[in-house]
Amino acid sequence: MSIGADIGDEVSPIDKSAPGPARFSSNAVPYLLSTADAFVILLSSIVGGIGYQLSAGYPAPNILPYCAVGLLASFIHILRMSGSGYYDFPDSAKPRVEIAEILICWFTTGLLLAFFAFLLKIGVDYSRGAFVVFYFVAPVGLLAVRKGAKLALAAAVSRGVIGRRDIVLIGDAGEIAAMEPRDLLVFFGTSEVTRFILGTEDDPAKRDATDVNVINSAANFVRRNNCREVLLAMPWEDAPRLEFIREHVKSLPVAVRLLPDVRVRTLSNYASSARQRVLAIEIQRAPLSAAERFVKRVMDLVIASVALVFFLPIMALTAIAIKLDSRGPVIFRQFRKGFNGKQFMMFKFRTMTVQENGAAVVQATRDDPRVTSIGRLLRSASIDELPQLFNVLKGDMSLIGPRPHALAHDHYFETVLSAYAFRHHVKPGMTGWAQCNGARGGTPTIEHISERVKLDLWYINNWSLWLDIHILIKTFFEVLRKRNAY
Numbered sequence: 359m360s361i362g363a364d365i366g367d368e369v370s371p372i373d374k375s376a377p378g379p380a381r382f383s384s385n386a387v388p389y390l391l392s393t394a395d396a397f398v399i400l401l402s403s404i405v406g407g408i409g410y411q412l413s414a415g416y417p418a419p420n421i422l423p424y425c426a427v428g429l430l431a432s433f434i435h436i437l438r439m440s441g442s443g444y445y446d447f448p449d450s451a452k453p454r455v456e457i458a459e460i461l462i463c464w465f466t467t468g469l470l471l472a473f474f475a476f477l478l479k480i481g482v483d484y485s486r487g488a489f490v491v492f493y494f495v496a497p498v499g500l501l502a503v504r505k506g507a508k509l510a511l512a513a514a515v516s517r518g519v520i521g522r523r524d525i526v527l528i529g530d531a532g533e534i535a536a537m538e539p540r541d542l543l544v545f546f547g548t549s550e551v552t553r554f555i556l557g558t559e560d561d562p563a564k565r566d567a568t569d570v571n572v573i574n575s576a577a578n579f580v581r582r583n584n585c586r587e588v589l590l591a592m593p594w595e596d597a598p599r600l601e602f603i604r605e606h607v608k609s610l611p612v613a614v615r616l617l618p619d620v621r622v623r624t625l626s627n628y629a630s631s632a633r634q635r636v637l638a639i640e641i642q643r644a645p646l647s648a649a650e651r652f653v654k655r656v657m658d659l660v661i662a663s664v665a666l667v668f669f670l671p672i673m674a675l676t677a678i679a680i681k682l683d684s685r686g687p688v689i690f691r692q693f694r695k696g697f698n699g700k701q702f703m704m705f706k707f708r709t710m711t712v713q714e715n716g717a718a719v720v721q722a723t724r725d726d727p728r729v730t731s732i733g734r735l736l737r738s739a740s741i742d743e744l745p746q747l748f749n750v751l752k753g754d755m756s757l758i759g760p761r762p763h764a765l766a767h768d769h770y771f772e773t774v775l776s777a778y779a780f781r782h783h784v785k786p787g788m789t790g791w792a793q794c795n796g797a798r799g800g801t802p803t804i805e806h807i808s809e810r811v812k813l814d815l816w817y818i819n820n821w822s823l824w825l826d827i828h829i830l831i832k833t834f835f836e837v838l839r840k841r842n843a844y
Contacts, residue, residue, distance in 0.1 A: 388445035391507055395439075396432035398499040403428030406492035410485060424488070427471065431496070435467045451511045455504050464497045527553045528576050528603070529591030529617075536620045537591065552579060556592075556603075566602065573606045580610055581698050586644065588614045594622060604641055609779035611698050614642035645783035645818055653823055658757050661830075662750040669744050676707055676741055683732040684711060689745055694762035697785045702754035704762060705745035709733025740837050746788045758826045759787025760814035771807055778807075781814050784821070791817035791825075794832040 407424035411417070436445075443449055444459065472489070527534065534553055554576040557568030580588065588607060592600055600616070607614055615638040646654070677688045690708040693701050710728045729737065736742040749755040755762070760781040763771065771778045792798070792813035797806070817825070 387447045387450060387511070388440070391445045391450055392436045392440065394503050394507065395436055395500060396429075398503050399432040399435060399496050400425065400428035402496035402499050403431065403492045406495050407485065407488040410488040410491045414487065419485070419488075424492075427489075427492070431467055431471055434470060435463060438463050438467065450507060451515065453508060453512070455501060455508065457501060460500050460504065461497055464500060465493075468493045525551065525587045525589060526576055526580055526585050527551045527589050527591060528573065528607075529553070529556060529589075530593060530596075531555050531558050533591040533593065533619055554579075569599075569602065570606060573603065577607070577610055577699075580612060581700060586612055588612055589638070590614065590616045590641075591619070592616070593619050608642065608777075609699055609782055611645050611783035612642075613640065613644040615640050646821060650821065654756060654758075654821075654826065655753075657823065657826065658750050661757055662747045666747045666751070669747070672741065673707075673744055676736065676744075679732050680708055680730075680736075684730045686711070693765050694786065695765065695768050695782060696754050696762065697782060699779075699782045701765070702749070702752075704749055704755070707733075707736055707742040707745060709736050709742050738840050743788055750788065754785070756785040756787045758790060758817075758829050759785050760790050760817070761793060761810075762786035771811075774804055775808060775811055777815060778811055780818065781811060784818055789829060789833040789836075790814060791829055794829055794836055798836070 403424045404421055407419055407421065411419045439445065439459075442459070444456065449456075534555060554572050556572055557565040559565040559568060576588070579585070588610065590600075590603060592603070594600075594616075604614070617638050680688050686708055688708060690706045690710070691703050692706075694704045696702045709730060710733060711730060733742070746755055750757055768778075790813075792810045795813055797810040797813055817829075
């Protein structure tokens with residue numbers, strides 16, 4: 359059974375000792391903590407300025423310059439701290455207050471502010487004495503807020519108010535049983551982690567079968583809850599099983615990390631791990647960050663909306679031509695696999711006399727007798743793909759990405775090419791890097807699909823906004839060339 363299969367919960371791999379779902383997600387923690395730091399810095403700037411002026415016998419000053427300095431300081435400080443993962447839930451939930459990190463970051467931020475003040479000559483509007491007060495009051499507030507936040511998070515975690523639903527722990531029964539609450543806090547920032555226990559059978563064949571079912575259940579959980587990371591807890595010396603698990607989680611578009619096992623934790627003096635970053639081996643990285651996905655989605659919405667308005671007259675004439683040419687619906691619908699292996703209904707203009715959408719789908723070939731007379735023209739000009747603009751607007755597809763195949767072909771390709779599942783790490787596209795490089799049309803041999811997968815994986819690993827724009831431009835000329843269009 360493939361990991362991409364949709365199975366039920368006939369297997370019971372989830373550790374029943376794990377607590378129920380928390381009322382609040384840990385995803386909101388970074389935003390709350392960074393907002394609290396910004397408020398402390400802004401308030402320190404205003405209070406420092408007013409307090410210094412009044413204590414020196416001067417009238418109350420204009421607070422606008424102090425607000426501007428406070429906002430600039432908070433922006434610099436938060437930007438620098440967030441880059442090191444300071445606001446991430448696991449780090450913020452650890453009991454130790456990062457005194458050195460906070461002080462170093464703040465005092466260097468103050469030096470940057472002083473440098474900007476010198477360049478911009480704002481010393482007349484902003485008192486140097488007020489800046490000194492602000493410089494030494496703000497870190498006290500930052501340390502106090504950090505300590506209070508850690509206490510509040512610890513209490514929230516213990517009461518089950520907050521927890522992590524964005525990660526999954528898959529592991530060996532012995533390794534997971536050896537994890538104490540302190541270990542879970544260090545690894546995840548909470549003891550509320552959904553755990554999937556691998557097989558414990560002595561027979562290797564039976565154990566592998568159980569492992570596949572457990573991983574499939576974990577994959578379904580990841581997809582339902584939009585998890586961002588999978589962590590593995592397994593003995594490091596069990597290389598065959600590690601490779602087996604790695605092969606079966608590769609279809610998930612999430613980061614996968616291997617945690618230190620009991621022996622490694624003992625060798626590394628794990629008792630002090632709460633004071634340092636946890637050693638973990640990244641065996642699979644996430645394809646695109648949240649910011650990159652947002653940028654790609656905005657481009658999809660803008661360009662697809664404009665294209666739909668531009669091509670609407672052509673689409674209307676095409677629909678009339680199809681209706682007059684042959685019997686059958688105007689739109690051809692077929693299930694395809696999208697991001698994370700989720701199925702969706704893809705739209706195309708009907709170009710054939712058949713409507714295949716089952717376990718057996720025959721690919722189109724050159725001079726295929728099933729293609730209608732108008733369909734041959736639509737295929738050569740790629741006009742039959744235009745209804746997929748609606749798939750792009752719905753969010754099932756992207757303008758640029760690996761071309762989706764029929765489910766029957768997907769299932770077959772996954773069995774013959776181990777890297778094929780990686781294509782589902784991004785949304786499928788109307789066009790892609792493979793199509794712009796000649797890998798268009800049918801895939802009659804393994805060599806053809808292997809070359810297409812190679813190009814698709816290169817695109818996923820090298821994605822950028824400019825690459826998408828480059829592919830759009832190349833697609834225009836590729837359509838004019840009509841290479842492999844039949």
